[in-house]
Amino acid sequence: MAENTSISNNSGIVEFNHHLVTDQETRMSGSGGSNSGGTSIGNPTASVGTVSVLLPSGGGTKRRSAVGSNSSHNGGSASNSASISADLASLFECPVCFDYVLPPILQCQSGHLVCSTCRPKLNCCPTCRGPLGNIRNLAMEKVASTVMFPCKYSSSGCPVSLLHSEKVEHEELCECRPYTCPCPGASCKWQGGLEQVMEHLMVAHKSITTLQGEDIVFLATDINLPGAVDWVMMQSCFGHHFMLVLEKQEKYEGHQQFFAIVQLIGSRKQCENFAYRLELNGHRRRLAWEATPRSIHEGVSTAILNSDCLVFDTSTAQLFADNGNLGINVTISTNV
Numbered sequence: 001m002a003e004n005t006s007i008s009n010n011s012g013i014v015e016f017n018h019h020l021v022t023d024q025e026t027r028m029s030g031s032g033g034s035n036s037g038g039t040s041i042g043n044p045t046a047s048v049g050t051v052s053v054l055l056p057s058g059g060g061t062k063r064r065s066a067v068g069s070n071s072s073h074n075g076g077s078a079s080n081s082a083s084i085s086a087d088l089a090s091l092f093e094c095p096v097c098f099d100y101v102l103p104p105i106l107q108c109q110s111g112h113l114v115c116s117t118c119r120p121k122l123n124c125c126p127t128c129r130g131p132l133g134n135i136r137n138l139a140m141e142k143v144a145s146t147v148m149f150p151c152k153y154s155s156s157g158c159p160v161s162l163l164h165s166e167k168v169e170h171e172e173l174c175e176c177r178p179y180t181c182p183c184p185g186a187s188c189k190w191q192g193g194l195e196q197v198m199e200h201l202m203v204a205h206k207s208i209t210t211l212q213g214e215d216i217v218f219l220a221t222d223i224n225l226p227g228a229v230d231w232v233m234m235q236s237c238f239g240h241h242f243m244l245v246l247e248k249q250e251k252y253e254g255h256q257q258f259f260a261i262v263q264l265i266g267s268r269k270q271c272e273n274f275a276y277r278l279e280l281n282g283h284r285r286r287l288a289w290e291a292t293p294r295s296i297h298e299g300v301s302t303a304i305l306n307s308d309c310l311v312f313d314t315s316t317a318q319l320f321a322d323n324g325n326l327g328i329n330v331t332i333s334t335n336v
C-alpha cells in the first residue's frame with residue numbers, strides 16, 4: 001500500500017535534506033521510560049546491568065608540577081621555559097580538589113586561592129580558615145593567562161600543556177579522556193579506556209546482538225512502539241566493532257522522527273579510515289545516507305541533535321516498513 005504516496009520522486013533515490021533547524025531542546029528523552037516495549041533484533045537499549053566506575057581523573061594523586069618526564073620532547077631552552085611554566089602552574093593548584101584556579105580568581109583576605117568549583121561549598125578559606133570575601137586578584141589573573149597548564153588528563157598520559165583559554169576545548173577532544181558507555185540514553189554511567197569498552201558491552205549490555213560482516217541488515221522491530229525508543233546492534237568487520245543506533249524521538253509535540261547513525265568503537269582518528277552507508281529500500285523507493293562513522297569518544301547525541309545522520313519521519317518509515325519492522329541495510333567500507 002505504499003504505492004500511493006506524497007514523495008514525488010518515487011522511482012529513484014529520494015533526495016533528502018538532512019539539516020533541520022531545531023530548537024535547542026536537549027535530548028532528554030534518552031531511554032528513561034523508553035525501553036518499555038522493545039523486543040527486537042536491534043534491541044532497544046535496556047541499560048541494565050551494573051555500573052563499574054573507573055575514573056583515572058581523581059584528584060589527590062595527581063602531580064601537576066612534575067616536569068622531568070614531559071620535557072624531553074622539547075629542546076633545551078624550551079624545556080627550561082616549560083619547567084618554569086609548570087612551576088607557575090602549580091601556584092594555581094586548588095588546595096581542595098587539586099584542579100586549577102582559573103579566572104575570575106578570588107582570594108581570601110590573606111591571599112589564598114580556591115577554585116570556583118570548590119568555593120561555593122566552603123564557609124572559610126581551606127588554607128587559613130579566614131573568611132572568603134569577594135576579593136578578586138587581577139594580578140594572578142594576568143599571570144594565569146600566560147601560563148601553560150597541563151591537560152586535565154596528564155595523569156592518564158596526555159603530554160599536552162596549554163593556555164587556560166584553550167584547555168577546555170582540548171580536554172573535550174583529548175585522546176586520554178576516559179571513554180563513556182556508547183549505548184544511547186544516559187542511564188549507564190560507565191567510564192573507562194577504549195580497550196575496555198567491548199568488555200563492558202559484553203558484560204553489562206548482553207542483550208545487544210552482533211552481526212559479522214561489512215554488509216548487514218539492521219532489523220528494527222516494532223517501530224510503531226510509542227514514545228522514545230532506541231534500537232541498537234553491533235556489527236563487526238575489518239577487525240573493528242561498530243555500533244548501529246536507531247533512535248525514535250519526539251522533538252516536537254506530535255512529530256516523531258527516526259535518527260539512524262553508526263559509531264565506531266574506536267578513536268576519532270580511526271574513524272577516518274571508514275565510511276558507512278545506511279539504506280532503506282521499499283517499493284520503487286530508496287533512501288540512503290553516507291558518512292564517516294562517529295567515534296564513541298564523541299558520542300552520537302550531538303549528531304542526532306544536529307540531524308547529522310539518517311533522519312526520516314514516521315510516515316517515511318511506514319513506506320519502508322514491513323509489518324512494523326524496519327530493515328536498514330548497513331554497509332561499512334574502508335578508505336585505506
Ligand SMILES: [Zn+2]
Nearest residue numbers: 094097115118
Ligand atoms: Zn577546587
Ligand SMILES: [Zn+2]
Nearest residue numbers: 108112125128
Ligand atoms: Zn586563606
Ligand SMILES: [Zn+2]
Nearest residue numbers: 151158160174
Ligand atoms: Zn589532553
Ligand SMILES: [Zn+2]
Nearest residue numbers: 181188190204
Ligand atoms: Zn554501559
